[in-house]
Structure formats: structure tokens, C-alpha cells
Amino acid sequence: MTWDPRSLPDLSGHVYLVTGSNRGLGYFASEQLVRAGAHVIMSGRHPNRLSAARAAIRRRITDAAPDASEPLILDTSNLASVRSAAASVRGRGGLDGVLLNAGIVHAPKVRETTIDGNEVVLATNALGHYALAGELLPALAAAAGRMVWLGSVSTSLTPYDPVDPQLADRYSAWRAYVQSKVATAAIGFEADRRLREAGMPVASVVAHPGYSTGGRTPGIAGVNEPSRSKRFRDNLQAPIAQSKEHGAWSLVRALVDPEVEGGEFWGPRTRSRGEPRKQTAARVTRDPEVGARLWDFAETATGVHWPFGVEPRRPA
Numbered sequence: 001m002t003w004d005p006r007s008l009p010d011l012s013g014h015v016y017l018v019t020g021s022n023r024g025l026g027y028f029a030s031e032q033l034v035r036a037g038a039h040v041i042m043s044g045r046h047p048n049r050l051s052a053a054r055a056a057i058r059r060r061i062t063d064a065a066p067d068a069s070e071p072l073i074l075d076t077s078n079l080a081s082v083r084s085a086a087a088s089v090r091g092r093g094g095l096d097g098v099l100l101n102a103g104i105v106h107a108p109k110v111r112e113t114t115i116d117g118n119e120v121v122l123a124t125n126a127l128g129h130y131a132l133a134g135e136l137l138p139a140l141a142a143a144a145g146r147m148v149w150l151g152s153v154s155t156s157l158t159p160y161d162p163v164d165p166q167l168a169d170r171y172s173a174w175r176a177y178v179q180s181k182v183a184t185a186a187i188g189f190e191a192d193r194r195l196r197e198a199g200m201p202v203a204s205v206v207a208h209p210g211y212s213t214g215g216r217t218p219g220i221a222g223v224n225e226p227s228r229s230k231r232f233r234d235n236l237q238a239p240i241a242q243s244k245e246h247g248a249w250s251l252v253r254a255l256v257d258p259e260v261e262g263g264e265f266w267g268p269r270t271r272s273r274g275e276p277r278k279q280t281a282a283r284v285t286r287d288p289e290v291g292a293r294l295w296d297f298a299e300t301a302t303g304v305h306w307p308f309g310v311e312p313r314r315p316a
């Protein structure tokens with residue numbers, strides 16, 4: 001089937017949750033889903049930022065239904081927030097998909113930990129999403145849904161094996177970011193193996209947006225307001241960079257294209273920009289030994305055990 005990221009199939013009646021949807025890739029993924037008729041649960045950690053993003057969607061998609069999106073407070077670095085948000089999503093019935101997008105892209109220079117005691121980049125990007133997807137499994141199974149994890153080409157540039165996922169030793173901002181993305185992708189592929197083994201009707205897919213920058217992205221009040229100097233700097237990278245609007249294409253395709261299958265890896269054509277294509281992920285992220293090890297680690301660090309084998313919760 002030819003896929004046109006500018007003209008998605010009709011998604012009326014479908015419900016998706018997007019994490020970190022108030023700006024960046026999460027905002028544009030939400031916008032594209034709403035434009036195709038889906039109902040989007042837009043989540044973020046600040047009510048005001050979510051309101052600004054939902055207002056932007058209403059301004060830019062004037063024929064969208066007034067209730068095309070709904071807000072959900074969710075801080076992926078805080079396990080209590082994850083559990084509470086997941087409970088409210090489960091309570092509303094089946095879920096067609098979750099885009100596990102929220103993330104710290106510019107990691108702190110010095111190691112920080114969350115209220116739960118985990119290294120903050122790993123917690124935000126990987127552990128919170130592991131816990132969220134596990135808590136949402138009954139709702140996803142009820143709709144034969146899909147989860148999409150955010151990988152990154154940085155995992156091929158420096159393929160760290162997270163033998164010390166919490167980075168107790170040798171912390172650096174780059175290592176924290178790349179390790180969190182190795183962990184996210186490896187857990188996403190491991191989830192696919194475990195879902196298949198359990199015979200659950202839920203697909204786990206990993207996607208990445210290439211190199212997508214705010215300075216190459218349309219200005220939208222309250223969502224993307226880069227300074228002139230950022231626009232200038234980002235435009236110098238035009239041959240290898242794209243907008244976050246275009247970066248969201250691969251994430252949305254991974255989430256909604258009926259031909260995408262669990263265990264696949266999707267990203268832009270040249271790996272840094274372009275239309276979505278199926279690709280091969282970094283070897284370390286595909287290694288089942290690494291996946292199983294990180295899964296055990298995530299279970300212990302979050303206390304969340306995915307309810308494999310539990311009957312899907314059907315909407316009342």
C-alpha cells in the first residue's frame with residue numbers, strides 16, 4: 001500500500017494516547033492523528049502547556065470535533081503519576097495505541113535522580129514508559145492495539161550496552177541520553193517477543209524521527225517559538241535535518257499503518273530525514289540477552305510486572 005504521511009487513512013472512532021504531546025514531535029503526532037479523525041488523549045506534565053497545545057490544534061484544524069482531544073496530566077519521571085494516569089485511561093475502555101514519546105533530549109550535565117530514586121533521563125525516557133505500557137496492557141489488548149517506543153539513530157552512532165543502566169559510574173549527558181534510548185528500544189523489542197509468546201493481541205513497534213529540530217519547524221504560539229538565532233543555527237543543518245512536523249511522520253505511521261507489524265523499526269528514509277521506511281535497528285537494541293536483562297532491571301526498578309495472560313478488559 002502507498003503511504004502518504006500528509007493524508008492518513010480515516011481514524012474516526014480510534015483512540016490514541018501520546019506522551020509529551022504539548023510540544024515537539026508529540027504535538028505534531030497528535031495534530032496528525034486529530035486531522036485524520038482520531039480522538040487523542042494528549043498528555044504532559046503541565047496543564048497550561050497542554051491547554052496551549054490543544055488550543056493550537058483547534059486553531060489549525062478548524063473542522064476537528066470540539067472533543068477531538070482531551071488532556072491528561074502525566075509525568076513519565078514519576079511512577080505515582082504514571083500509575084494514576086494509566087488508571088484513568090484504563091477506566092475509559094479500549095485503547096488503539098500509545099505513542100511513548102515524552103523524553104529528555106538535552107540531559108543534565110550532572111547526574112540527577114527522581115523521587116523514585118532512578119537516574120532522571122533513564123526514568124523519563126525508558127522506565128516511565130515501561131511502567132505505563134504495562135499498566136495500559138489490558139486497555140490495549142481490548143482494542144488489539146499497538147505501542148510505539150521512541151528509539152534514536154544515536155544508538156547506532158555510540159551503541160552503548162547499558163550494563164550500568166542507572167549510570168552510578170561514568171555519567172555523562174551523552175551517555176545518559178544514548179543509554180536511555182538503547183534501553184527504550186531494547187525494551188520495545190523485548191516487549192514484542194513477550195507479547196507474541198503470551199499470544200496477546202498487542203503489537204510493540206520501535207520508531208525514530210531522524211534528526212528533527214525546532215528551528216526547522218513551523219512557529220506555533222505556545223508550542224514552537226524558536227529564537228532567530230536558533231532558526232539560523234538549525235537552518236545551517238538543512239541538508240541533514242527536518243522539521244518536527246515531518247519527524248512525526250514515522251512515529252504516526254508506526255502507530256496507525258495496518259501493515260506495520262510488532263518488532264519492526266521505522267524511521268525516515270535517509271535515517272536523518274524523509275518519508276517513513278522500515279529499517280534495521282542498532283544490533284545492541286535487538287540483542288535478546290540485552291532485552292531480557294533490561295526487562296528484569298525495569299521490573300525491579302519500577303515494581304511493575306506486565307499482566308501477560310490477563311484477559312483483555314472489554315469496554316462496558
Ligand SMILES: NC(=O)c1ccc[n+]([C@@H]2O[C@H](COP(=O)([O-])OP(=O)(O)OC[C@H]3O[C@@H](n4cnc5c(N)ncnc54)[C@H](OP(=O)(O)O)[C@@H]3O)[C@@H](O)[C@H]2O)c1
Pocket residue numbers: 019020021022023024025026044045046049074075076077078100101102103104105124125150151152153208209210211212213244247
Ligand atoms: N528531535 C529529534 O531529532 C529526536 C531524535 C531521536 C529521538 N527523539 C525522541 O523523540 C522524543 C521527543 O523529542 P522532541 O524532539 O519532540 O523533544 P522536545 O521538543 O524536547 O519535547 C519533549 C516532550 O517531552 C516532554 N517531557 C519531558 N520530560 C517529561 C516528563 N518527565 N513527563 C512528561 N513529559 C515530559 C516535554 O514536555 P515539557 O514541555 O513539559 O518539558 C515535551 O512535550 C524523545 O523521546 C526523543 O528522545 C528525538
